[in-house]
Amino acid sequence: MKFTCNCSVLSHAFQTVSGVVPNRTPKEILKNVKLEVSEDEIALVGTDQEVGIRYVVKGVDAAEAGTVLLPTARIIAILREFREEAVMMESSAETVRIKSGHSEFELPLEDPAEFPAIAEFDAESYLKVDAATIQQMIRRTIFATDTESTRYALGGVQLKAEGDELQLVATDSRRLALTTANCSYHGEVAPMESPPVIPAKAMSMIERSLSDDDTEVHIAVRDNDILIRSGASTIYSRLVEGRFPNYEAVIPRESGASLQLVVDPFYSAVRQAQIVTDQESRGVDFNFAPGLLSLDSRAASVGQSRVEMPISYEGEEISITFDPRFVGEFLRVLEPEKQITVELTDAESAALLKTDDGYLYVIMPLSRDR
Numbered sequence: 001m002k003f004t005c006n007c008s009v010l011s012h013a014f015q016t017v018s019g020v021v022p023n024r025t026p027k028e029i030l031k032n033v034k035l036e037v038s039e040d041e042i043a044l045v046g047t048d049q050e051v052g053i054r055y056v057v058k059g060v061d062a063a064e065a066g067t068v069l070l071p072t073a074r075i076i077a078i079l080r081e082f083r084e085e086a087v088m089m090e091s092s093a094e095t096v097r098i099k100s101g102h103s104e105f106e107l108p109l110e111d112p113a114e115f116p117a118i119a120e121f122d123a124e125s126y127l128k129v130d131a132a133t134i135q136q137m138i139r140r141t142i143f144a145t146d147t148e149s150t151r152y153a154l155g156g157v158q159l160k161a162e163g164d165e166l167q168l169v170a171t172d173s174r175r176l177a178l179t180t181a182n183c184s185y186h187g188e189v190a191p192m193e194s195p196p197v198i199p200a201k202a203m204s205m206i207e208r209s210l211s212d213d214d215t216e217v218h219i220a221v222r223d224n225d226i227l228i229r230s231g232a233s234t235i236y237s238r239l240v241e242g243r244f245p246n247y248e249a250v251i252p253r254e255s256g257a258s259l260q261l262v263v264d265p266f267y268s269a270v271r272q273a274q275i276v277t278d279q280e281s282r283g284v285d286f287n288f289a290p291g292l293l294s295l296d297s298r299a300a301s302v303g304q305s306r307v308e309m310p311i312s313y314e315g316e317e318i319s320i321t322f323d324p325r326f327v328g329e330f331l332r333v334l335e336p337e338k339q340i341t342v343e344l345t346d347a348e349s350a351a352l353l354k355t356d357d358g359y360l361y362v363i364m365p366l367s368r369d370r
Contacts, residue, residue, distance in 0.1 A: 001037045001066025002090040007100055009057060010087055011079040014072065016233070017046040017055050019205050021072045032069040034115045035089075037062050045118050046072070051202045052118040052236040053209065068096055069110045078105055119236045121229040123220030125187030127161055131214040131230055133181045137168045138207040140179045140359055143329045145200040146172035153197040153242035159219070159226075160195040169247055170200075175326045176247055180358035186218070196221050197244050202228075202237035209233040251362055252352045255343035257288065259313040264336035267328065269307045273297045274324040276305040283321040283366040288344065290314050297324075320347045321366040327353075330361045 017033050025031065025048065034045040041058045068091045075098070079087065084101035091097070091109060098105045138157070146154040149172065160167040166183035169176065206217070206228055214231035228235045273284045273295035281299040293311045298304040330353060334340070343352040353361040 001035075001068055001096075002062070002064040002088075003037050003042060004061040004063075004086055004088045005042065005057065007079060007082050007085060007087040011076070013042075013044050013055050013057050013232075014076050014079060016209050017044045017053055018072050018076060019208055020046045020048050020051045020053050020201070022048045029069070029110060029114055030116075031072060032110060032115065033072045033075070034067065034112055035070055036067045037065050039065065045115070047116055047118055047236075049116060050238050051199060051205060052116075053205055054118055054120070054234045054236075055209070056232045058232075064090075066091060067112045069112045069115055070096065071107065074107065118234075119225070119227060121218065121220065121227045121234045123218075123227060125185070125189045125220070126227075126229075127166070127189060127219040127221075128184045128186055129166055129181065129217045129219065131210050131217050134166075134217045135207050135210050137166075137179045137181055138203050139333045141168045141170040141177045142200055142203050142207070143333070144170040144172055144175055144177040144361075147200050149173075153240040153244045156197040156199045156240035157203050158195050158197045158244050159221070161189075161192065171245060171247055173245070174323075174364050175330075176250060176360075176362040177330070178247070178251075178360045178362075192221065195244070196226060197240040197242075198226055199237055199240055202226075202235060205235050205237075206230070209235065250350060251360065252343060252345065252350055255345050255352065257313070257315040257318055257344045259288065259311060259315075259342050261293075261311065261340055261342055263331050263334045263338045263340060265309055266340075267331040267336075269293070269295055269309050270324050270328045270331065272307045273305060274328065276302050277324065278302055282323050282325070284324045285319055285321050287317070287319045288313060288315075289317045295324075318344050318346065320344060320351060322351075322363060323366060326363050330363070 022030055036043040041056055042060050044055045046053055078098055082100040087100040089098050094109055095106050096109055141157050154172055157168050157170045164182055165180055167180045169178040210230055217230040220227045225238050276297045276299055278299045278301055285296040287294045293309050295307040341354050350362050350364050
């Protein structure tokens, strides 16, 4: 195996694939990335056996084809320090030589035959989504997953496609994020009997692997796993086992009060109110009154604060307590100038925050006796 490649391009490829490489694993071989060199391209493969990615770099100068296993963390550290534009890699039976400019490294190699295989994207029928759209949808839902929970299938994002509409939804039982967008199909895609739940790690990999040059993402759902192809990468993931909650039952269908807020000033007020909170007193009182929103926070070990902002609201006064982190995480993934609608019922009922482009966020209030 021998090739020459742009150093920054190769470094980016390793950084992308490293997202699935486990830091701790009983199978030490999984800490490596498999590198396959062919005529005019290289492919990097990484996996933790639950999620895997194959990332292709085209336009390399390949002098000799071959396959090697490379230690991920060490290769990334080496490439990060190179200052020359080009990097050369060449392998012998037991070592690989990495050279750029006046720097040269030689590392031992492991047998690539022992590395687990990753499925190729060979589906003839699949779902098609605009790349920028799916990237935004993932950002708007992934933060609401609960990767620590063993209850239901809360550790992933549910994907649901009906007609020309794609829906992603995530919940940790305390808040729920749901977003919709248009989609299309290639071939005859069978209706989903049960919408798949994709692990948060796989969704994060999809979001990270997309570049500005990617235009379309292809999604093929199988019985126990899913394949996603976009631009240079193909991602494989097992599906989350278990039953996803009946989230539709918690989405408020009507409210007692509705008001419009702009993201930037509202997010600023929430961040300020969060300063005077601690582990025991995370709640902030959101007091909606005619013309004014005040955020009151109080923690015995920290102090207290009040943050006020003018609002266009003329209804009855409503006071409701939220964890400011949950409100802030919703606002953080929106454009600062975007307008949101806040719908409230009372202090004990869930609140609904939404945008005009199909994004819903439900947040449960905290009890007053916190």
